[in-house]
Amino acid sequence: MVFTPVGDALQDKMGKNKSLKDQLETAHIIAATEKVLSEHFSEEDSLHVKPLFVKNRTLTVTCSSAAVAQEIRLNQAKVVKKINEEIGKKEIDRIRYLS
Numbered sequence: 252m253v254f255t256p257v258g259d260a261l262q263d264k265m266g267k268n269k270s271l272k273d274q275l276e277t278a279h280i281i282a283a284t285e286k287v288l289s290e291h292f293s294e295e296d297s298l299h300v301k302p303l304f305v306k307n308r309t310l311t312v313t314c315s316s317a318a319v320a321q322e323i324r325l326n327q328a329k330v331v332k333k334i335n336e337e338i339g340k341k342e343i344d345r346i347r348y349l350s
Contacts, residue, residue, distance in 0.1 A: 276342070277305050283337035284310060291330060292319065308344040310334070320348050 284302040292300070299316035300323065310331075314320035323330060327346050335341045 287333045311347045313349045
């Protein structure tokens with residue numbers, strides 16, 4: 252009986268299933284965004300921002316505070332740069348805001 256290491260099996264599945272790979276990359280970007288936002292803003296302010304999804308290199312976030320949305324807008328280039336550094340590649344070009 253031959254056993255395949257779990258990592259190899261997952262890698263094989265991800266190679267065949269682009270949707271699964273995209274979902275894992277998006278989850279990684281969302282986690283990196285949450286980390287960067289919590290480092291960049293106060294704990295209270297970072298609670299007002301929730302990253303939702305990535306589409307066409309645009310990160311969409313929801314902001315329950317207009318002041319925090321404005322702060323992200325003013326520092327968008329810096330925040331995008333930090334997110335890309337955190338994930339190790341240039342995946343995000345801009346941030347889109349929903350209220």
